[in-house]
Amino acid sequence: MAKSQSASLERKKLLADPILCTTIVLLVVFLTVFILYPLAILLVDSFVSDNGITTDIFKRVMGLSNFRRAITNTLKVGFLVGIISTLIGLLFAYVEVYVKLRTRFIEGLFKLVSMLPVVSPPFVLSLSMIMLFGKAGIITRFLLKIYDNSVYGFWGIAIVQTLTFFPVCYMMLKGLLKNIDPSLEEAARDMGASRLKVFMTVTFPLILPGLGNAFLVTFIESIADFANPMIIGGSYDTLATTIYLQITGAYDKQGAAAMAVVLLGITLLMFMVQKYYLEAKSTATLSGKASRERMLITDKSVTVPLTIACSALAIFVIVMYICVPFGALFKTWGYDFHLTTKWFEQVFVRYKGLKTFKDSFVLSLISAPITALLSMIISYLVVKRKFKAKGFIEAVSMLAMAVPGTVLGIGYIRGFAGGIFGTGILQSLYGTGAILVIVFVVRSLPTGTRSGISALRQIDKSIEESAYDMGADSFRVFMTVTLPLIKDSFLSGFITSFVRSITAISAIILLVTPSYLLITVQINEFAEKGSYGIACAFATILIMITYGSVLIMNLLMKYFGTSKKVKFDE
Amino acid sequence: MAKEKKGVRLEHISKIYKDPKSGKDFYAVQDTNLEIEPGSFVTLLGPSGCGKTTTLRMIAGFESPDEGEIYLGGEPINALTPNKRDTAMVFQSYALLPHYNIFDNVAYGLKLRKMDPEVIKSKVADILALVGLEGMENRMTNQLSGGQQQRVALARALVIEPGVLLFDEPLSNLDAKLRVSMRTEIRRIQQEAGITAVYVTHDQSEAMAISDKVIIMNKGIVEQVATPHEAYYYPKNEFVADFIGEANFIEATVVAQDMVQVDGVNLKCTTGTLSTGSCCDIVLRPEGAFLADEGDLSGLVEYSCFMGAYQDYHVRVGHNLVKIQEYNPKNKKIYNVGDKVFLNFEENTLYAL
Numbered sequence: 052m053a054k055s056q057s058a059s060l061e062r063k064k065l066l067a068d069p070i071l072c073t074t075i076v077l078l079v080v081f082l083t084v085f086i087l088y089p090l091a092i093l094l095v096d097s098f099v100s101d102n103g104i105t106t107d108i109f110k111r112v113m114g115l116s117n118f119r120r121a122i123t124n125t126l127k128v129g130f131l132v133g134i135i136s137t138l139i140g141l142l143f144a145y146v147e148v149y150v151k152l153r154t155r156f157i158e159g160l161f162k163l164v165s166m167l168p169v170v171s172p173p174f175v176l177s178l179s180m181i182m183l184f185g186k187a188g189i190i191t192r193f194l195l196k197i198y199d200n201s202v203y204g205f206w207g208i209a210i211v212q213t214l215t216f217f218p219v220c221y222m223m224l225k226g227l228l229k230n231i232d233p234s235l236e237e238a239a240r241d242m243g244a245s246r247l248k249v250f251m252t253v254t255f256p257l258i259l260p261g262l263g264n265a266f267l268v269t270f271i272e273s274i275a276d277f278a279n280p281m282i283i284g285g286s287y288d289t290l291a292t293t294i295y296l297q298i299t300g301a302y303d304k305q306g307a308a309a310m311a312v313v314l315l316g317i318t319l320l321m322f323m324v325q326k327y328y329l330e331a332k333s334t335a336t337l338s339g340k341a342s343r344e345r346m347l348i349t350d351k352s353v354t355v356p357l358t359i360a361c362s363a364l365a366i367f368v369i370v371m372y373i374c375v376p377f378g379a380l381f382k383t384w385g386y387d388f389h390l391t392t393k394w395f396e397q398v399f400v401r402y403k404g405l406k407t408f409k410d411s412f413v414l415s416l417i418s419a420p421i422t423a424l425l426s427m428i429i430s431y432l433v434v435k436r437k438f439k440a441k442g443f444i445e446a447v448s449m450l451a452m453a454v455p456g457t458v459l460g461i462g463y464i465r466g467f468a469g470g471i472f473g474t475g476i477l478q479s480l481y482g483t484g485a486i487l488v489i490v491f492v493v494r495s496l497p498t499g500t501r502s503g504i505s506a507l508r509q510i511d512k513s514i515e516e517s518a519y520d521m522g523a524d525s526f527r528v529f530m531t532v533t534l535p536l537i538k539d540s541f542l543s544g545f546i547t548s549f550v551r552s553i554t555a556i557s558a559i560i561l562l563v564t565p566s567y568l569l570i571t572v573q574i575n576e577f578a579e580k581g582s583y584g585i586a587c588a589f590a591t592i593l594i595m596i597t598y599g600s601v602l603i604m605n606l607l608m609k610y611f612g613t614s615k616k617v618k619f620d621e
Numbered sequence: 622m623a624k625e626k627k628g629v630r631l632e633h634i635s636k637i638y639k640d641p642k643s644g645k646d647f648y649a650v651q652d653t654n655l656e657i658e659p660g661s662f663v664t665l666l667g668p669s670g671c672g673k674t675t676t677l678r679m680i681a682g683f684e685s686p687d688e689g690e691i692y693l694g695g696e697p698i699n700a701l702t703p704n705k706r707d708t709a710m711v712f713q714s715y716a717l718l719p720h721y722n723i724f725d726n727v728a729y730g731l732k733l734r735k736m737d738p739e740v741i742k743s744k745v746a747d748i749l750a751l752v753g754l755e756g757m758e759n760r761m762t763n764q765l766s767g768g769q770q771q772r773v774a775l776a777r778a779l780v781i782e783p784g785v786l787l788f789d790e791p792l793s794n795l796d797a798k799l800r801v802s803m804r805t806e807i808r809r810i811q812q813e814a815g816i817t818a819v820y821v822t823h824d825q826s827e828a829m830a831i832s833d834k835v836i837i838m839n840k841g842i843v844e845q846v847a848t849p850h851e852a853y854y855y856p857k858n859e860f861v862a863d864f865i866g867e868a869n870f871i872e873a874t875v876v877a878q879d880m881v882q883v884d885g886v887n888l889k890c891t892t893g894t895l896s897t898g899s900c901c902d903i904v905l906r907p908e909g910a911f912l913a914d915e916g917d918l919s920g921l922v923e924y925s926c927f928m929g930a931y932q933d934y935h936v937r938v939g940h941n942l943v944k945i946q947e948y949n950p951k952n953k954k955i956y957n958v959g960d961k962v963f964l965n966f967e968e969n970t971l972y973a974l
Contacts, residue, residue, distance in 0.1 A: 054637050054646070060685035063700040513716035517774075520681060521730035521781060522704045531729075535720045 065438055071525040074428060079440050081425075082447040085493055088471065089462025090315065090454065096465050097309035112309045121293040122313070125274045128205065128289060132212040133270035137262055139213065139364065140220025146357045147221075148228040151347040157358060160365040167372060168218045170597040172554035172571060174278035175590055176211045178578060179374035181283060182384055182587075203285025211279050214368055216272050220265040227261040228254075233345040246353065260332040267325040271318050275455030277557035278571070282578045290314045291457040291557065298461060298561065308465055311458040322453035375594065378587030394584035398592075402585065407568040408592065414484055414567070415552035418491035422548035423541050425492065426499030430540075431533050433500075434507040435515055436525070452497035456557025463490065463562055482564045490558050495548035502547075506540035507533070539608055546604035550597045626659035626817050627694030627707060627784030629680060634689035636675050636841075649675045651841040652688070657785075657819060659694075662811055664820045664828040667838035668864070673821045674789060676838070680819060681787055682706045694784055709778035710787040713794060715770045717762040723749070723773055724758035730781035748780040751810060768799045775807065779814055786811070788820040792827065800824075804831050825865050829853070837861050853906075855891075855972060862904045862974070869905040869943045873973065874898070881973055884939045886918055890971035901973040907946040909970035912936070912956055916963030922956045936962060 065072060097108050112118055143161065152158050183190045184202045191200040231254065239249045277291040284292060294314065298307040348354060382389045398404035426448075432438070433445045451459075467486065470478035480486045510533075518532045519525075534541065556571040563569055570593050577586040636650040650672040657663045665673035678684045680691060682703035690697050698706055709730070717726050724745055731741045749755055752772040762770060771791055778786055791807070792800045808831050811818045822828050828835045829849040837844045837852065837860075845857040856862035859870060873881040873890070875897050881890045883903070890903050912922075912934060920943065924935035932950035936943045943964065947953055956962050 054687050057636070057685040057687045060699055064682070064685070064702045067700070067702050067705070511714050511716060513712040513714050514718060516683060516703070517710065517712055517716035517777075518718065518729065519703045520683075520708065520710045521777070522733040523729075524702075524704055527733065532718055 061437060062439075068525050071436075075432065075438060075440055075444075078425075078429065078432075078444055082444060084471070084477075085489055086447050086451050086454070089459060089466040092466040092472075093308045093311050093315070093458070093462050096305055097312050100305070108305050108309045112306050112313075115306075117288060118293055118310060121288045121290050124205070124287060125289040125291075125314075126317075128208050128212065128280075129270045129274040131209050132216060132273040133266040135209075135213045136217040136220050136269045137224075137265045139217040140222075140224050140265055141258075141262065142357070143217070143221040143361055143364075144224035144228050146361050147225055149345065149348050150354050150357055151349050152358065157362055160362055160369070164365045164368060165218050165222055166601070167368065168215060170550060170594065170601050171372065172278075172574070172590060172593050172597070173215065173276065173556065174282050174571075174574070174578070175375055175594065176215050176371055177207070177279045177282040178378065178574075178583060178586055178590060179371040180207060180211050181578075182374055182378050182583060183371065187384055187386065201285070203283055204287040207283040207285070208280050208287065208289070211283055212273050212276060214371065215279070216269045219272070220269055223265045223268070224258065224261060227258050231257055237346075246348070246350075260329050264325055264329040267321050267329065271321050271325070271453065274314070275318055275457070275557070277455075277457050277560075278575060281575060290317075291455060294457050294461060295561070298464070304461075304465060307461050311461045314455055315453075315458045318453045318455055318458075319450075322450075326449065372594075375587050376591040378583055379591045381584070384583055394588040397585055398588045402573065403568055404589075404592075407570055407573055407589070408596075410484075410567045411553050411570045411593075412596070414487050414569075415491060415549050418488045418495070418552050419545050419549035421488070422492045422495045422499050422552075423545040426496055426544050426548075427503050427534060427537060427541050428529070429496075429500045430503030430507050430537075431529055434504055435512065435533070448496055448500050451493055452501075456494060456555065456559075457561070459490065459493065460558035460561030463558070482562075482566075484567060486562060487559060487567065487569075490562060491548070491552035491555060494555055494558060495551045498551070499544035499548055502540050502544060503537060506537045510536055538611065542604060542607055542611075546600050549600055554593065554597060625694065625784060626815060628659040628692075628817065629655070629657040629785055629819065630692040630695075631655040631676070631680075632690050632692070634676070634679065634686045634691060636672070636679060636684060637687045638675075648672075648841045650679070650686075653841075653843050655836060655843070655846070657817065658833075659817050660815055661833045662808065662818045662820065662831060664822060664832040664835045665838060666822060666825060666828040666835050666864075667844075669823060670840075671838040672841040673823075673838050677710075677787055677789055677819060677821045680785070681708050681710050707784035708787055709781055709783035709785075710789060711771070711774045711778050711791045713790040715762075715767075715774045715794075717770055717773055717777075719762055721762070722758065723754070723760050723762065723765075726762065726773055727777045727780055730777065734781070744780055745776075748776045751779070751813065752776045753806075767795050768803060771795065771803065772806075775810065779810070779816070782816075784817065786816050786818045788818065788822075790821055790823070792822075793824075800827070801830075807831065829865070835865075837864060839864075856904060856974070859902065859974060867907050867944065869907065869941070870902040870974075871905060871938070871941045871943065873901055873903045875901055875973065881971070883918060888917060888966065888971060890973050891969075892973045895973055904972045904974060905943065905966070906970065907944045908948060910943075910945055910964045910966050911947055911953075912945060912962045913965050914963065916965035918964040920962055920964055922958055922960045922962055925955070925957055927955075936964065938964065 098104055098106070100107060143164070146152070147161055152161070180202055182188060184200060185191065186198070186200060188200065188202070191197045236249050236253050239253045244252065274290060277295065280287070280289040280292045281295070288296070290310065291314065294307050294310045297303050297310060378384055379394045380390050381387065382391045382393070429444060429448050433441060463486065467477060467481045470476045514536070515528050515532055518528045523531065554571060556575060559569060560572055560575065563572055570589055574586045574589045574593070577589065631653055634650060634653045635648055637646050638649045639646055653676065665676055667673050675684060679686050682698070682701060686699065690699055692698065693707060718729065721729070727745045727748060728741050731744060745758065749757060752775055754769060754772050754776065762773065765773065774791070788807070792803050795803060804827050820831060832849060834846060835849055835852050836846050839860050845852060845861045847855070852861060852865050856865060862868040862870070871883055873883045875892050875895045876882045876887060877897055879889060879892050881888055881892065881901065881903055892901070895901055918938050920936040920938040922934055923937050923942070924933070926933045927950065931946040931948045932953070932955060934945040934947070934956065936945055945964070
């Protein structure tokens with residue numbers, strides 16, 4: 052049996068659609084040049100020296116004791132953060148889905164906790180951790196009278212990362228738990244199992260792959276995290292910071308490349324397991340939709356302790372966030388609690404605050420629509436069209452999710468500083484705002500694409516086919532049918548990408564030149580120097596921008612979202 | 622109404638799919654030849670997985686055949702994309718554009734053809750009148766019932782005056798009563814519009830009610846192309862006989878032209894080209910025989926049940942179990958389980974395979 056004819060016909064049909072063809076070609080080029088090529092160049096860098104292919108560079112790097120230590124450090128933090136975040140996430144998800152929350156206040160707390168990681172810059176918690184528990188920390192110094200508490204190092208990173216990442220686990224597991232058909236658990240209860248027994252024998256096994264999934268996602272986030280270890284790690288170096296120091300401190304570009312390859316190897320492996328093994332498994336066991344509303348647990352002996360535990364944790368997280376604006380308003384944190392505006396004045400008068408915010412804002416605002424549109428196009432092609440390069444486009448845009456920012460940054464330095472393959476092509480890009488925009492786009496593309504794909508999968512294939520059938524070409528189908536139907540996803544992609552870009556640091560810090568001032572880089576710099584007042588002032592304004600954007604998004608969704616006008620029949 | 626009625630011709634069409642479980646290739650449609658006359662209403666009928674929808678989607682252009690060529694109005698269309706083909710499809714899920722109102726849905730294809738807005742307005746009004754939805758232009762699609770949504774889908778396909786109208790199980794999401802009235806409606810509109818129609822369904826009564834010709838498919842192969850009448854009374858093989866209506870198969874031997882023998886009893890039966898002396902199965906429709914105290918074939922009642930419109934019997938004849946439905950049982954003698962009876966055959970009802 053030969054399928055050659057249909058293949059050639061599909062090709063002909065594709066060629067008959069020039070806009071579609073051009074889009075595909077441009078996409079493939081973009082993904083190759085800005086995702087695959089920088090990673091490939093790292094491999095080349097770390098395996099090829101003047102004497103041909105060699106493993107010398109790896110041997111040399113592995114010989115560095117600080118690098119070996121960084122690997123174990125990173126893995127240790129990653130495992131701990133992964134496990135604890137998953138457990139806390141599970142607790143929150145369970146309480147939200149199974150337990151009757153009595154007050155609006157607690158519901159609000161839950162909502163806030165789920166939103167915070169979206170709107171906050173990744174390293175805000177490190178700042179507040181230092182301000183609460185550090186040497187001059189309010190809690191340690193003033194409440195507990197401990198004057199030499201050190202938050203820097205392993206526990207600092209672990210706590211801050213856990214608090215930063217557990218909301219992601221919470222959201223993932225909430226979705227899973229909601230999909231469990233309550234009648235499964237009711238059947239077990241009916242046969243005489245206690246609540247604990249039901250959880251251990253029914254609920255837990257069902258969500259086990261999902262727990263693994265949450266663990267791995269957090270694990271990857273943790274080991275790729277750059278900003279928190281940078282600020283609160285102290286001398287406890289992780290892979291991301293070691294790589295950064297290798298290139299900025301030791302100017303060892305080849306060594307940094309080899310280190311980046313090691314980090315990339317770990318995240319890629321985890322990503323593969325997560326994506327191709329656990330994700331499939333977790334949806335396979337829980338494909339069914341809940342048939343009825345769940346009877347919520349009202350038993351006080353269960354609800355009270357669980358609610359208190361969650362609320363306490365939620366309030367703690369929120370206090371940590373609130374700490375930041377206060378840090379910017381006190382004269383000298385930990386010593387002089389007079390209110391002052393001097394830090395904000397300094398930000399704008401001495402440290403070019405206005406330019407900083409303008410640069411960050413403009414670059415992110417440019418990259419947001421590009422990312423949103425690009426991810427919608429990719430999702431459309433992946434979900435609705437058949438063509439050869441489809442697998443490539445899907446794989447590479449998802450691959451970007453597994454690439455730590457630091458690795459991408461090194462890849463860009465090595466790949467574009469001398470032009471492509473050192474030929475000078477695209478060299479002019481290096482050091483410009485354009486390359487920053489591209490990095491922003493690449494970094495946010497996977498999340499946007501993911502949400503686009505899941506939104507499009509909800510839409511009956513025949514809706515687009517009907518438009519196509521009535522004479523619209525791919526471009527028209529996309530503009531008149533697909534895009535209007537996934538408006539929500541587009542909007543949220545736009546804002547998410549904006550927020551991610553304006554709060555990004557890991558890749559950017561390696562690529563930014565003095566002609567561009569970025570908020571996150573400034574925060575990092577001042578926090579490193581110990582100027583927490585200024586760092587907090589920057590961070591406060593940043594949080595205001597991001598929180599404002601999310602509010603605007605919610606407003607837009609409310610008034611222009613598809614959900615208001617149209618109800619989808621599945 | 623259509624500019625030009627177009628015929629469809631499939632020449633040696635095959636489509637190969639990969640079985641997702643075993644990873645092996647198999648023919649979803651195999652070496653299919655079809656000739657669909659301009660202006661006729663043709664149904665692709667068969668159980669799920671028989672290749673009927675794949676065939677339809679190949680005509681629409683959503684799938685590409687692995688072998689063979691498809692002609693529309695005499696032109697080969699294999700390499701044309703769906704938007705370039707002179708076909709319009711009515712989908713099972715209606716596939717209305719949920720962000721448009723009825724007018725914009727129906728006008729979508731006309732706007733793509735860059736027609737004058739005034740012309741579009743009047744065409745949409747006309748077509749909505751034809752499908753019985755006058756004045757509903759400004760409703761949103763989710764304000765309509767399932768039947769109304771399907772009418773919009775039909776209007777949207779009709780209004781662009783395609784050479785061929787394609788239906789992909791358009792009624793299967795509707796409830797039983799509405800299904801019956803909608804199929805009459807579809808037939809009326811097709812005849813009024815004078816358009817060629819290819820209709821996919823797994824419901825044999827729908828196919829019988831609506832079509833000029835039925836194409837019965839099974840496992841990717843066309844079993845028979847016939848009028849509903851021919852397919853019912855002269856099925857080509859057991860599959861067709863069994864799929865269209867209910868059928869009993871009784872083992873027999875041909876003893877002469879139009880004469881077969883069952884259990885030593887000679888019966889009149891259409892034997893066609895079967896040669897004398899050969900073994901055959903005779904096809905008996907349940908309503909083709911009645912029970913009496915004497916008659917052609919003796920048997921034993923094993924099951925008897927009152928169904929309202931008819932009395933349902935299973936009668937053991939030799940080693941064959943024969944299902945009989947006797948209509949209007951009120952005025953007839955009812956036999957019970959264990960009764961000895963004789964089967965009597967209506968004139969011209971037996972057909973040998």
